[in-house]
Amino acid sequence: MGIKQKIGNKILNSSGSVQHYKKQIDKLTKKVERLEKENNSTNRLLNTLFLDYDLTPSPLLQNFRDLSLELLRFMDNICIKYDFEWWMRGGTFLGAIRHDGFIPWDDDMDSGMMRSYYDEFVDVLPEELERNNLDNKIKINFRQRNAFVEGATSFLQLFYYNDLKDGVDLTALDVFPFDYMKDYNGEDFGQLYEDVRLQYYHDLVDSNGDYEASIAKVYESLNLTRDQTPFMLNGVEGSAGPNRLNKLQVFNTDGIQPFKRVKFGKYEFPGPKDKDYYLNNYYGDYWKVPRVLTFHQRMGRLRKFPEINEIMENEAIYLKQVNDNFE
Structure with missing residues (x-):
């Protein structure tokens, strides 16, 4: 022993x-x-509470949702004007199907656009904000990715601001680019995707923001194309990946497109063609509330301002008037 x-x-x-x-x-x-x-x-x-009961939101939450819907409607108006295709994605589309509107604990919105439309949308957005007198309210932001590479930016975010307390974002809309794959045989390319993503951020910073050259390298490395193919996946700027917030997925294009307008609150917006195909792949059993919920905490921040309810209501009315008169 x-x-x-x-x-x-x-x-x-x-x-x-x-x-x-x-x-x-x-x-x-x-x-x-x-x-x-x-x-x-x-x-x-x-x-039981969230799926079988009709819960009434507080006045502040209702005003927040009204403003958020108008921001989504403003994006939709631009896309209709220029014939851009877009769709509700992630929790926003899930809310439309499962809750007829917002997920009860959600406080932002997610949308997707194929790369070609995304680039054009980014180009016309400043002009449309100025033309509709919204350039002092809706701020264009590209999500910072300093955790990857210092100074790197990624997908488009639209923040609706008010000058309360030196500027407070009242709601937000994320716009994620998507890409077509020339071919896909089911292989796991998660590590390659992560490597290409990191290189993209390096290239973007090293080239002082040369987006076209940087994204061209991504397309070459991942065998992507702007022409429609049977396969599509999240752009490298998003939150998908083998070790990221959402799992990396290659979708069958004919399960997503052509997009179908569905009711979200009091309006209708585009969503994936086959809701079951998209949501089952994205969430699994999407008719069940998950055991772990994710919160953005925006409502918690807004409640701190005594006058916020009146501000939210007025901003929602203002943006609705813009949308009602949009040309």
Whole structure:
């Protein structure tokens, strides 16, 4: 018997550790089982409340949703004017299908555009904001990616601001680019995708923002094209990836396009053609409230301002008038 084993046996025999740890394991096992039952019960309760009851939002939340809908409507008006195709994606589309509007705990909006339309939308957006007297309210932002490369930017974000407290974003709309793949045989290319994403951010910074040259390298590395093909996937600027917020997926284009307008709140906006195909691939069983919820905390920040409810209401009215008179 080796010295390490002798010492180990001595410790176990002298302290009664075997029995002690067995009791601790039994206690922890029972505690985990109890917590699992509590978690399951809470999840069933949330499913009942959020899916089977018509919950009434507070005045502030309703004003927030009204303003958000008008921001989404403004984007839709631009796209209709220029014949750009776009769609509700992620939690926004899920809310439209499962809740007839916003997911109860969601406080921003997600949309998608194929790369060609995305680039054109970015080009005309400043002119449309100025023409509609919104350039002092809707701010164009490109998401910072300093965690990858210092100074790198990614997908388009539209923030609706008010000058309260030196500027507060009242709501936000994310616009994610998507790309077509020339061919796809089902292989796992997650690591390549991550490597190409990182290189893209380096190229973007090193070239002082030469987007066209940087994205051209991405297209070459991932075998992408701007022409429609049977396969499409998230642009490298987004949140998808093997170790990212959303899993990297290659969608069958004919499951997503042509887009179909669906009701979201009091309006209709484009969404994926086959809702079950998209949402099952994205969320799994999308008719169940997830066990872990993600919050952006925007409403928590807005509640701190005593006058915020009146501000939100007035901004929603203002933006609705813009949309009603949009040309």
